[in-house]
Amino acid sequence: MQRLSNLAQLAHWQAQVAHGAQPIAFVPTMGNLHAGHLHLVAQAQAISPAPLILVSIFVNPLQFNDAADLARYPRTLDDDLARLREAGIDAVFMPPVDVLLPDGEHGVRIDPGPLAQDWEGAARPGHFAGMATIVAKLFHLIRPQFALFGEKDFQQLAIVQAMVHDLNFPVDILAVPTQRAPDGLALSSRNRFLSDAERATAPHLYAQLRQAAGALIAQQSVEAVLHKARAELAAAGFVVDYFALCDAKSLQPITRLSPNSVLLAAAQLGAVRLIDNLRIRS
């Protein structure tokens, strides 16, 4: 596994592998790798014919609107490298901040457009512009044929797909289903900040998504179903930010189940903001 920390090393690796003319499958991450990330790697390894696999680890300061959140984001580089080596990837790109942002944080940004307005975009101003800007840079630098993103971050995935479509990036975006703990909690780097009691409560979020999906499929009123889910989460100790039924493409709220719907949810449990979602294809 090649460890690439700067643009010269990345270019050198690309020149080396260009001889094989093998396409690159790219998995962008912020590190602190868990089984969800490794599932993205496994999905990249399942592509046929086999591409080269490059994983990036970059805690992107542009996508944090809260300095304290950025400062406490878990950084576990040695463990991450051991896991990636074990997974058998070809290269890891792990640039320090000034390699991707040599002029600081005040440069050109990608406008992520209307998909970024609501939900996480409303809760975290600037988050998606920062994400899209760094993803665009990484796509230009790495020039992958495939890039893999988790459905866990449903709005992020939708924005990346829209950016690639609207700006004609020559990359195929592959969506990977959310990996969960046995009790249903979506794996996330932030779960480590949950206390034992909060960790025991956290699976309620996915349980409510499933319950709401069942009730919606059974034709119950959308308003009543969403209201009940929010109330039950609040009773369990969550501070609910949103629990909404949306069109899976536009991410706009809908008042009736459509063939391509998604439940989007975010709720605070203690100091931890949990997000999750559930597709409903009817």
Ligand code: AMP
């Ligand atoms: P992050 O390191 O949190 O920025 O995540 C990097 C990539 O891993 C993103 O595409 C995420 O959507 C994806 N990801 C994070 N958690 C999961 C999960 N539990 N299941 C599947 N993909 C995930």
